[in-house]
Amino acid sequence: MxxxxxxxxxxxxxxxxxxxxxxxxxxxxxxxxxxxxxxxxxxxxxxxxxxxxxxxxxxxxxxxxxxxxxxxxxxxxxxxxxxxxxxxxxxxxxxxxxxxxxxxxxxxxxxxxxxxxxxxxxxxxxxxxxxxxxxxxxxxxxxxxxxxxxxxxxxxxxxSNYMLNCSQPVTTVQQLEGKRLRAAGSQWSRWAENFGATPVTLSGNEAFEALEQGVVDCVIISAPDLENLGIIEATTDITTDVPGGVxxxxxxxxxxxxxxxxxxxxxxxxxxxxxxxxxxxxxxxxxxxxxEVLERARSELGINIHTASEDLVEATREFVRNDMDVIARYYKERHGVxxxxxxxxxxxxxxxxxxxxxxxxxxxxxxxxxxxxxxxxxxxxxxxxx
Missing domain, CATH: 3.40.190.170 (Bacterial extracellular solute-binding protein, family 7)
Known part of the structure; x- marks a missing residue:
């Protein structure tokens, strides 16, 4: 046997x-x-x-x-x-x-x-x-x-760093509120919710269509993946320094x-x-x-490149400090870690x-x-x- x-x-x-x-x-x-x-x-x-x-x-x-x-x-x-x-x-x-x-x-x-x-x-x-x-x-x-x-x-x-890639300008706490954001992980979903936005879970292969058709207002993703997944063709505004993380x-x-x-x-x-x-x-x-990708977005495609307001950057850092405890608690309650x-x-x-x-x-x-x-x-x- x-x-x-x-x-x-x-x-x-x-x-x-x-x-x-x-x-x-x-x-x-x-x-x-x-x-x-x-x-x-x-x-x-x-x-x-x-x-x-x-x-x-x-x-x-x-x-x-x-x-x-x-x-x-x-x-x-x-x-x-x-x-x-x-x-x-x-x-x-x-x-x-x-x-x-x-x-x-x-x-x-x-x-x-x-x-x-x-x-x-x-x-x-x-x-x-x-x-x-x-x-x-x-x-x-x-x-x-x-x-x-x-x-x-x-x-x-x-x-590389994750950015806000949107169909409209989103650079302040006020502009984030009410937006629908495609998020590739729970941390970015929590970040969105922290500022009154709604996270949407989609495969990267579906993100271009969702942004183009208005299913989401922004895709949280790195600059190179804007090209890798074709999302750059549906983007009009990029905010480079939030939410951050890789x-x-x-x-x-x-x-x-x-x-x-x-x-x-x-x-x-x-x-x-x-x-x-x-x-x-x-x-x-x-x-x-x-x-390279951001320069092409600006010069060839006419995409607006923004930095976030100081208030949004500092509020994001405060969110991150608190989120370490939230991550541990979330995984214990949801997944038994x-x-x-x-x-x-x-x-x-x-x-x-x-x-x-x-x-x-x-x-x-x-x-x-x-x-x-x-x-x-x-x-x-x-x-x-x-």
């Missing part, structure tokens, strides 16, 4: 037509699904990740990227779980019940507002370094959540556990090394492209360390090397996800 691990591996091999367990060790191609369209920043990063996997595995592993074709964002969690893809660009906030501990940490990213100029322009690199370190080494619950979905955590990335719930290379366990230690190490590169590339590129306050307390000095670590970083390659040396190289491929 087959024992459970062997039966599980054989079942997975059938599910994904040979691209798993025994097959991957022989150099078969892994399928990588992401919900972004071809040509976007994340799709380009995924192609670069494929190159890094092949390089670090000495050609034993190859990755084929499927941008917005194999799985969309809403399908990625179950698709990777069930073996429709070997690797998936997971956006965990889309699945609050499945990944509550992970999402709690991602929601806390608005605390970057409180560091001010110390981290300005490098919010994403700082937060992702801290988050990768915390999830790999300090959050057993996070890794259990992934394993419960038949997945293994191997990398994470973020956007989208940090992007587990960009979550891997099907059956596939992962079918790899050799050296192949898993290669994927972790490639994971350090893509985890650095996406937030770095997003930050580098902020100014009993140690949320302790997690945030433990995470804070790690974030402070990473704010300092990235201050002098001046290239994507340098950031990838710091991620590798400080975090990814310390993950044991013989035990992680096994």
């Amino acid at each position: 087959l024992n459970k691990p062997v039966l599980k591996a054989l079942t997975a091999s059938l599910l994904i037509s040979g691209v798993s367990f025994a097959a991957t060790a022989q150099g078969e191609t892994l399928r990588y699904a992401l919900g972004y369209p071809p040509g976007t920043d994340s799709a380009k990063a995924a192609e670069n990740y494929a190159d890094w996997v092949e390089k670090y595995s000495d050609g034993e592993l190859k990755v084929k990227v499927f941008p917005l074709s194999l799985l969309n964002f809403a399908e990625t969690s179950s698709g990777v779980r069930d073996g429709m893809a070997d690797i998936g660009y997971l956006l965990s906030p889309y699945f609050p019940a499945e990944y509550p501990h992970t999402n709690l940490l991602a929601e806390a990213a608005m605390q970057l507002q409180l560091f001010g100029d110390e981290v300005k322009g490098k919010e994403g690199p700082a937060y992702i370094g801290a988050l990768a370190e915390y999830v790999f080494f300090h959050c057993e619950e996070c890794n259990e959540e992934f394993q419960n979905q038949n997945q293994v955590f191997t990398g994470i990335a973020s956007s 989208f940090a719930g992007a587990e960009i290379t979550n891997t099907n556990q059956d596939t992962w366990q079918g790899l050799t230690d050296s192949q898993r190490q290669a994927m972790l090394h490639a994971g350090a590169h893509i985890s650095a590339e996406i937030p770095w590129v997003y930050h580098q492209r902020d100014a 009993e140690n949320g306050a302790e997690m945030l307390k433990e995470f804070r000095p790690i974030l402070e360390k990473w704010v300092k670590l990235v201050q002098e970083v001046d290239s994507q390659d340098e950031l990838a090397e710091i991620y590798w040396q400080e975090v990814f190289s310390r993950v044991d491929p013989a035990t992680h996800g096994m």
Whole structure:
């Protein structure tokens, strides 16, 4: 009689037509699904990740990227779980019940507002370094959540700062009141409600149509994603400095556990090394492209670029200070996370360390090397996800 691990591996091999367990060790191609369209920043990063996997595995592993074709964002969690893809660009906030501990940490990213100029322009690199370190080494619950979905955590990335992208000017507390805002996470939903606005939950793939048709008045999103998701075509006014924070719930290379366990230690190490590169590339590129996208919006499309009123900026910072306690309480009451306050307390000095670590970083390659040396190289491929 087959024992459970062997039966599980054989079942997975059938599910994904040979691209798993025994097959991957022989150099078969892994399928990588992401919900972004071809040509976007994340799709380009995924192609670069494929190159890094092949390089670090000495050609034993190859990755084929499927941008917005194999799985969309809403399908990625179950698709990777069930073996429709070997690797998936997971956006965990889309699945609050499945990944509550992970999402709690991602929601806390608005605390970057409180560091001010110390981290300005490098919010994403700082937060992702801290988050990768915390999830790999300090959050057993996070890794259990992934394993419960038949997945293994191997990398994470973020956007640049989140802005208000609207069909009318919204720069003051008064102008926020009554607006309908597409929010990509509970923290931004609470921020909207705090100022009398109504948060609307929509997939990123639906945001353009919602703004164009007046279903929402603003989309809270980063500047590069205005182009990546086509939202820039429906935008007339951008307010750059609120609500702030980064989208940090992007587990960009979550891997099907059956596939992962079918790899050799050296192949898993290669994927972790490639994971350090893509985890650095996406937030770095997003930050580098902020100014470019905003200049195109202003000069080519006639979009009005605003800064928020001083009252709105300070009120936002006060909201963030109070929201750390709210996040812990919310996840305890809604999702049964009993140690949320302790997690945030433990995470804070790690974030402070990473704010300092990235201050002098001046290239994507340098950031990838710091991620590798400080975090990814310390993950044991013989035990992680096994």
